[in-house]
Amino acid sequence: MKQFKLFLLTAFITISAFGALIYSSCRKDKCKGVTCQNGGTCNDGSCVCPSGYSGNFCENSSITYTNDTYTPINITVGGSAAVINAGTSVSFIGAAGTAVNVTAYTSGTTSTGSQVGDLISWSFTDNFPTDGDALTEPLDVSAAYFYLYMKNTNASESINAIYVNYGSSQQTVDNVTAPNDGNVYGIGYYLAYSNTEVYATGSASSYWTWYPAIPNVANATVTLTAN
Numbered sequence: 001m002k003q004f005k006l007f008l009l010t011a012f013i014t015i016s017a018f019g020a021l022i023y024s025s026c027r028k029d030k031c032k033g034v035t036c037q038n039g040g041t042c043n044d045g046s047c048v049c050p051s052g053y054s055g056n057f058c059e060n061s062s063i064t065y066t067n068d069t070y071t072p073i074n075i076t077v078g079g080s081a082a083v084i085n086a087g088t089s090v091s092f093i094g095a096a097g098t099a100v101n102v103t104a105y106t107s108g109t110t111s112t113g114s115q116v117g118d119l120i121s122w123s124f125t126d127n128f129p130t131d132g133d134a135l136t137e138p139l140d141v142s143a144a145y146f147y148l149y150m151k152n153t154n155a156s157e158s159i160n161a162i163y164v165n166y167g168s169s170q171q172t173v174d175n176v177t178a179p180n181d182g183n184v185y186g187i188g189y190y191l192a193y194s195n196t197e198v199y200a201t202g203s204a205s206s207y208w209t210w211y212p213a214i215p216n217v218a219n220a221t222v223t224l225t226a227n
Contacts, residue, residue: 003044038130039095045112052132054093061096061128063135064089065104066216067119068219070147073139075104077126086141094128104124104139107149107190108174116174117164117188119146140218142190148187148198149223157202159226166199184223192216196225206227 017133030045040058041048049058067073067084075082078100084090101121108116120141121138129135141147152159157179165171170191178185178200191194192214200208212222 006175007052021201037161038132044193050132052129053096057079059095060093061120061130061132061134062091062093063128064091065101065102065108066136066138068134068138069106070206070219070221071106071108072190073104073106075139076138077102078118089136091134092141096128097130097149100128100197102137106189108186110138110176113189117148117172117190119167120189142219143190143216143218145189146196146214146220147189148224149221150187150200151182151184151223151225152180153182153223153225154180154202154206155163156180157204157206159208160198160203161201163199165193166197168197178226192220198227200224202226 031042034042034045036042036058038050038053038058040049040053047056047058049055051156052061054060054062058142063077065075065084066089067086070086072086073084075084075090078094080092084089102125103121103162105121107119110116122139126135126137148164150159150162158180160175162174162176163171172190174188174189195213196212198212200212208226210224212224214220214222
């Protein structure tokens, strides 16, 4: 009887060991054939990516564009388009190390979407980073331009036209309204000169003239008050 029990125990151990061997040999290695890029490691068939990379195989990195201007920027990065509101940012994802064409533009606009002032545009090439750090690109307006704000505190008239660089070959004329409500209104971007003159006409017969001191910095602004 003891020999029979020993036989059963030996058989059970043998069968269990054989079953474990069969199970182990049949279980698929989920990481076999999975190549994780840029320092990523495979875990249970999926890539775990280091900071700065994403994608199924850690193949992607990102570029973030920040809008440092005063109006929304329309941007296209490698065929993908977005709008970046003033003071915000938008990120794009692409294969690390890949070059991409970037175009963007902004301007002041009327309520119907017509351009006011000069068009500010950007065109350059970027590369999705390969160093593990997300790239951040600020979109700035150079010191060659300034952004004009108007405040009208006149008791009776609204402004109906604004001339910037009045009387020069660079003069621009915009038929825009600045109500006499004391609020500050963004107008548009204009070329900045040491002798820039701004001339505005009222809804009746008034007119105003300013010779603003324009800061020689990127993203410069000037606020003029009509009273």
